[in-house]
Each structure stands twice: as structure tokens, then as C-alpha cells.
Amino acid sequence: MSEFTHIPTIALGTRPDAEIAAEFRAAYGSTGFGYVTDHGIDTTLTEALFEASRRFHALPLATKMAIAVDRSHRGYIPINSSTDVNSTLATVTKPNQSASFMMMREDAVADPDEYLSGPNRWPDLEGFRDTLERYSAAMSALGRRLMAIALDAAGVSDPSILSAFDRPTLWLRLLHYPPQPPASPDDLYGSAPHTDFGCLTLLAQDGVGGLQVRTPAGHWVDVPHRPGALVVNVGDMLHRMSNGRLRSTPHRVINTSGRERFSCPFFYDPHVSTVIEPLPGTGAPKYPPLVFGDFLRSELEAAYDAHKPACAAANSP
Ligand SMILES: O=C(O)CCC(=O)C(=O)O
Numbered sequence: 001m002s003e004f005t006h007i008p009t010i011a012l013g014t015r016p017d018a019e020i021a022a023e024f025r026a027a028y029g030s031t032g033f034g035y036v037t038d039h040g041i042d043t044t045l046t047e048a049l050f051e052a053s054r055r056f057h058a059l060p061l062a063t064k065m066a067i068a069v070d071r072s073h074r075g076y077i078p079i080n081s082s083t084d085v086n087s088t089l090a091t092v093t094k095p096n097q098s099a100s101f102m103m104m105r106e107d108a109v110a111d112p113d114e115y116l117s118g119p120n121r122w123p124d125l126e127g128f129r130d131t132l133e134r135y136s137a138a139m140s141a142l143g144r145r146l147m148a149i150a151l152d153a154a155g156v157s158d159p160s161i162l163s164a165f166d167r168p169t170l171w172l173r174l175l176h177y178p179p180q181p182p183a184s185p186d187d188l189y190g191s192a193p194h195t196d197f198g199c200l201t202l203l204a205q206d207g208v209g210g211l212q213v214r215t216p217a218g219h220w221v222d223v224p225h226r227p228g229a230l231v232v233n234v235g236d237m238l239h240r241m242s243n244g245r246l247r248s249t250p251h252r253v254i255n256t257s258g259r260e261r262f263s264c265p266f267f268y269d270p271h272v273s274t275v276i277e278p279l280p281g282t283g284a285p286k287y288p289p290l291v292f293g294d295f296l297r298s299e300l301e302a303a304y305d306a307h308k309p310a311c312a313a314a315n316s317p
Pocket residue numbers: 173175191196203205211251252253263264265
């Protein structure tokens with residue numbers, strides 16, 4: 001695996017996707033992270049999203065806790081309530097130093113037979129829902145285009161897996177990282193070292209900084225804010241679908257800026273029933289198949305207090 005020192009940039013625009021796919025393969029076959037520019041997401045929409053996030057996080061804690069994250073993973077995730085214990089990248093004992101609002105796909109009702117289905121839990125904030133829904137719709141369209149490009153980049157000969165995104169698993173997370181005290185212990189993170197578990201992550205971040213990616217040799221490289229650019233990375237499921245050709249790169253957040261940091265990752269994933277396996281055209285399979293929803297359940301139950309089986313028992317009538 002070759003070492004990298006900088007994060008590549010891919011401009012989308014109206015160029016043919018096949019041309020972009022060649023650049024995608026070079027970037028995501030090595031670094032696994034890139035800046036995507038000329039992506040068509042309106043700057044004013046992104047600004048409105050950050051403004052919505054600021055207003056939400058400024059609400060009193062009790063107001064936010066009234067919509068605390070539920071079993072379908074929608075709502076407010078308070079600080080000190082998730083720990084990346086499944087991380088194979090570090091021994092993580094301390095909870096992440098962030099709070100967030102999580103929006104997922106909007107379903108009229110929770111279907112007990114469909115894991116992670118359900119309605120969102122909205123705060124009573126003027127314009128908030130509308131802004132998030134518009135941003136999520138725009139990012140879903142962009143996610144779909146990037147997935148098609150990623151499959152092409154990985155050499156996938158039959159892109160029919162794209163139909164698994166007709167009813168996608170979507171996560172729009174409004175993250176708030178308070179400033180970490182200067183004397184915090186080395187293993188206290190805004191976000192502990194991890195890889196993302198899905199297919200594609202499209203991140204908008206403010207100018208505070210703190211996101212870093214790990215090189216194959218184990219160095220941490222900063223991913224600073226670039227105005228107008230999205231930070232896009234590949235997660236574990238796309239790594240497996242591509243039979244390892246596209247990399248799911250470890251990253252972390254440490255906010256030692258002395259200021260609060262806001263970021264808005266959007267995760268674009270297939271339906272929970274999707275069987276994830278190396279796709280035709282990517283060579284002899286190196287990974288066994290798994291069902292995405294089963295994998296998600298084990299990850300969420302390990303990391304989040306709200307998903308722990310004991311918590312479910314306490315919540316049942
Ligand atoms: O806040 C960031 O910059 C990154 C967040 C992240 O890695 C995640 O939510 O998976």
C-alpha cells in the first residue's frame with residue numbers, strides 16, 4: 001500500500017462519469033479520502049444547514065433530550081453516550097466528545113420487520129426540517145451519482161447493485177464538538193479512530209479543523225476545510241463490494257482548537273436487506289457475504305447506549 005501525504009481533489013461538473021471514474025480509482029485505491037468539488041450542492045443550502053445545526057445545538061439540553069435518539073437511530077445523541085468499542089484501530093475506552101442530531105430516511109411508521117425504519121424525531125425549530133430535507137434530497141442524488149462512479153472505478157461489470165439504493169439507508173448527522181480541554185488525555189477524542197461502516201460518506205465541515213486520516217504507515221494527515229468542497233470517503237461496505245480495490249481509510253477528530261466545531265456528514269448506504277459481497281468484475285472474492293442490516297445491528301449495539309439490549313428491555317412496556 002503506497003504512502004500518501006495529501007488529499008486528492010476530484011472536480012465533478014458535467015464531465016462524463018467514465019472520465020471521473022479513472023480519477024476516483026486513483027484517489028480511492030490509495031488515499032480513500034478526497035475533496036469533491038463542482039458537485040452542484042448549492043452553497044446557500046449548506047450554509048442554511050450549518051445555521052440549522054447551530055440553532056439546534058444551542059437549545060436547552062432538556063429540549064434536545066425530549067427527542068433523544070430512539071431504537072431506529074433518529075434524534076438527539078448526547079455527548080458521552082457512544083464509544084467506538086469495536087474499533088480495531090485503537091483501544092477506545094472513552095466516549096466520543098461530540099453531540100449530534102441524526103436524521104435518517106423519513107418513513108411514515110416504524111416497520112418492526114425492517115430494521116432502522118421509522119419517522120424522524122424533529123425539534124420544534126422553524127425551518128429546521130425543511131432545510132434538512134432539502135439538503136438530504138440533494139445529497140442523495142449526489143450520493144447516487146458517486147456510487148455509480150465508484151462501481152465503475154472498482155471495475156464492477158454489472159452495476160445492478162445500484163437498485164439496492166432505490167430505498168437507501170440515509171444518515172444526515174449534525175455534529176457538534178465542544179473544545180477539548182488543553183490537558184485532555186491522549187485517548188480522548190472528538191471522534192475516536194474508526195472507519196465508516198457504510199458505502200460513501202460526504203462531509204461538510206466548518207473551518208475549525210481537527211479531522212485527520214491515517215496513512216498506511218500510521219501517520220495522521222490533516223484534512224482541512226476547503227471552501228465549497230465536500231470531503232468524500234469510502235466506508236467498509238464499499239470496500240468489501242469493491243473486493244478491497246477502494247479503501248476504507250481510518251480517520252479521527254481531535255478538536256484542540258479551543259473553539260467549538262461543527263460538521264455535517266451524510267452517509268449514503270444501501271437498503272438494510274442488501275447482501276454485501278465482492279461484485280462481479282472485482283476479482284476472486286476476498287470477503288464472505290454479509291447482510292448489511294445484520295452488520296449495522298452489531299455495530300450500533302456495541303457503540304451506542306440507546307441500542308444496548310439492556311436499554312431495550314428497560315424501555316419495553
Ligand atoms: O466530524 C468529522 O469531521 C468526521 C466525523 C466522522 O468521521 C463520522 O461521523 O463518521
